[in-house]
Amino acid sequence: MADVCDLHVLAIGLEDRPGAVHSVAEVFSGRGLQMEAFHGTAGSLDADGHAQALILFHASDERADFVTRVLRRLSSVSQAELLGLDDTRLIQSVLVRTEESHSGEGIRCVDLGGGVSLAAATPMAMQLWLASGHAPQRLGAVRIDLLREERDRI
Amino acid sequence: MDISVIGASGGCGREVVTRLVSEGVLGRRELLQLVGGNPLSNRPCYLHGLRADLQDAYAENIPEVDVTDSADDIVGDIVVMAAGTTFPTDAGKAGNLRSRDDLARANTALFEHFAAAVARNRKGNPPLVVVLSNPVELGVHVFSQYLDRDYVIGMGAFSDSQRFRWEIASQLGLSRQRVHASMAGEHGLGMVPLWSTVRIHGLQNSELAATIARLRDGLTLSDFSTRLAAEHAAVMEEMMADAVNGPVRALARIARLPPDLRVALKPFPVHYSQAKTISATATATVELVKALCEGRAVEVCAQYAHRGEQGIHGPIGNRLILEGAVRRVVPGDDLSDEELRLLRECGERCNNKIQEWVHGRCV
Numbered sequence: 001m002a003d004v005c006d007l008h009v010l011a012i013g014l015e016d017r018p019g020a021v022h023s024v025a026e027v028f029s030g031r032g033l034q035m036e037a038f039h040g041t042a043g044s045l046d047a048d049g050h051a052q053a054l055i056l057f058h059a060s061d062e063r064a065d066f067v068t069r070v071l072r073r074l075s076s077v078s079q080a081e082l083l084g085l086d087d088t089r090l091i092q093s094v095l096v097r098t099e100e101s102h103s104g105e106g107i108r109c110v111d112l113g114g115g116v117s118l119a120a121a122t123p124m125a126m127q128l129w130l131a132s133g134h135a136p137q138r139l140g141a142v143r144i145d146l147l148r149e150e151r152d153r154i
Numbered sequence: 155m156d157i158s159v160i161g162a163s164g165g166c167g168r169e170v171v172t173r174l175v176s177e178g179v180l181g182r183r184e185l186l187q188l189v190g191g192n193p194l195s196n197r198p199c200y201l202h203g204l205r206a207d208l209q210d211a212y213a214e215n216i217p218e219v220d221v222t223d224s225a226d227d228i229v230g231d232i233v234v235m236a237a238g239t240t241f242p243t244d245a246g247k248a249g250n251l252r253s254r255d256d257l258a259r260a261n262t263a264l265f266e267h268f269a270a271a272v273a274r275n276r277k278g279n280p281p282l283v284v285v286l287s288n289p290v291e292l293g294v295h296v297f298s299q300y301l302d303r304d305y306v307i308g309m310g311a312f313s314d315s316q317r318f319r320w321e322i323a324s325q326l327g328l329s330r331q332r333v334h335a336s337m338a339g340e341h342g343l344g345m346v347p348l349w350s351t352v353r354i355h356g357l358q359n360s361e362l363a364a365t366i367a368r369l370r371d372g373l374t375l376s377d378f379s380t381r382l383a384a385e386h387a388a389v390m391e392e393m394m395a396d397a398v399n400g401p402v403r404a405l406a407r408i409a410r411l412p413p414d415l416r417v418a419l420k421p422f423p424v425h426y427s428q429a430k431t432i433s434a435t436a437t438a439t440v441e442l443v444k445a446l447c448e449g450r451a452v453e454v455c456a457q458y459a460h461r462g463e464q465g466i467h468g469p470i471g472n473r474l475i476l477e478g479a480v481r482r483v484v485p486g487d488d489l490s491d492e493e494l495r496l497l498r499e500c501g502e503r504c505n506n507k508i509q510e511w512v513h514g515r516c517v
Contacts, residue, residue: 023218026183062278069275070156070229073185073220 005058007036009090009123010068011146013079014051016042020076024053027070033057039144054144085123089147092126094119095140104129155447156185158230158281160268161237163190163200166286169436170234175208179444180217187220187230192237198223225271231281232443233272235297238264238287243428258289258511265296273300280305282446282479286439290341290457291504292511294469298459304480308457310341311471313431313438314417315455318347321413322369326354336455337417338471339500343382345471346496347414349375350489371412375492382418385411389419393426401427451477453484460501464494468501469508 014020021040028035037056059067064082071080083090096109098117106125109117116139121129123144129135130142157174161167171188173179180186188201201221209216222228238261265287272281283306285293290310297306314337316330323333332355339346349366357365373381389407393400401423408419421431445452455473460466463483473484486494 023183030184066229066276066279069227070185073187073222073227073229074218075220 005060006064007056007058007085008064009083009085009087009144010053010055010057010064010071011079011081011083012053012055012071012077014040014053015076015078016051017076020051021053023074023076024055024071027067027074028055028057031063031067033059033063033067037142037144052146054146056144083146085127088122090123090144091120091147092123092142092144093121094126094130094138094142096135097137097139099136104132104134155180155231156187156229157232157234157443158187158189158228159234159236160189160225160228161235161287162188162204163192163195163197164236164240165430165432166435167234167236168204169432170236170286170439171204172208173436173440174443175212175216175219177440177444178215179440179447182215182217185218185220185229187222187228189225189228189237190221190223225268226275228268228272228275228281232446233281233283234286234439234443235265235268235283235293236286237268238293240288240430241425243426243430255511258292261287261289262292262296262512265293266300269297269300272297276301282307284309284439284442285457286435288341289511291469292508294457294459295508296512298469302479303459303461306459307454307474307476307480308341308469308471309435309439309442310457311336311338311345311455312442313435314341314345314471316438317417317420317434318413321416322352322354325369325413326365328354332356336473337414338455338473338497340470340504341457343386343418344379344500344503345418346493346500347375347378347417348473348489348493349414350493351473369413373412373414375490375496378414382415385415385419386422389422393423397426446476446478449478451475451481458483465498466501467498468504470497470501470504472497 012024035055035057038053040053042051068080068082071077096117096119098111098115107119107121107129109119111117126142157180159167159171162171171186174186188205190201205219205221208219239257241257280301283297283301285297285306285308287293290308294306294308315335318335318337319330319333322335323330334351334353336348336351337345338348349370352366354362354365389404392404392407404423408416424431442454453473453475455471457469457471458474458480459469460472464486466472475481475484
């Protein structure tokens, strides 16, 4: 499956109302697509008042494109953008055990105290670091976020 | 499954949309897409109003309803093509033979517009296209040029078969559910009644044969097209002579004919009465769409772009096995040699006519 289905990231702007996420999830489940990760923020928690979701999923490029087009037709979706893992606006982060050194190109670590650090990097760099064997013990799930500039706000 | 209806603002398209919603064919989270796109429309907001009206009327089980004017936005797993010009309903102009050719040429561009858009965006994941617009054979031909032909069917023969079942059932005093029959060939005066396929619940062998013979009233398959042409001329003359009452008298005339002739002729006075055949067409469409949504394998009679199956070439009606797409043409070993011959001739005539419409040359 991995050699025909790439990992895609969908950045979705949602109407901030109950059921919006359900509608999005139905588009995936109805097509037998597994959401590998779902990160959502309600509009009330977002400084700009926009609800946003990032969804990671495996699919062929054609299928990913089609799912994106279907999502754009939903009344609860204001925007849907398909991103590649090499998109420079994407940042992955993970909580790790604080260590003296943990070499990883492109990895930035912030000590949160209590032996816990937050490591952040682009998805490509993060994937390589986590697979390298040099990464310290993970203490949480790998999360993803989309850097937003004012003009690119979703 | 998500469903896109192209031409949802037309009489038939609107009826299909309303029935899909009212009968709960789609789940609440599935998508019903209303596709417009007529740049000459004098009511560009219609579909938005229709959506609001549907949501008000069927709030308890309304699916997600999307409105778009762009053919590139079509995302349905099933696409119902109901857009296009239709014949005028003025019985006084019914005899204008040029109108069928004009209709075909006008709708060719429309068929190509939508077929190209669907192919552009859905090549690897084609929807099943169900063509309602006329000439339905032309619509099936054009869409089959852009998409895999197994994903394109025409509703004409399905509607004709439903009418055939009804005409037989009503004449025998039975419910339609107890009759099975297929009307193949062209959706129009070139249809081919497949009397070999007629099955009537409760009748077998000699009793079935005797009943069928009684129904046919001496009209053989070899005489069918000649008789049909003659009766059609008489019906049209009746309607043109009196645009107001002509359709009613035509219906009365048709009621005295055998069932196969009634199937072919009745739509004309229904159309020119201005009632049109909206209910019958929409009902047949929704029935087919329901079966497709349920994922069942079904046998239907529908237009399909034959390429040699049973020696047939052309987008004519025939019995098909559908499982999300056309899986195969039902073998014709239960048909008579004459029925098969007529189907092959019908296919050839259809192809010639389509060449004339599409390429402007007579064959």
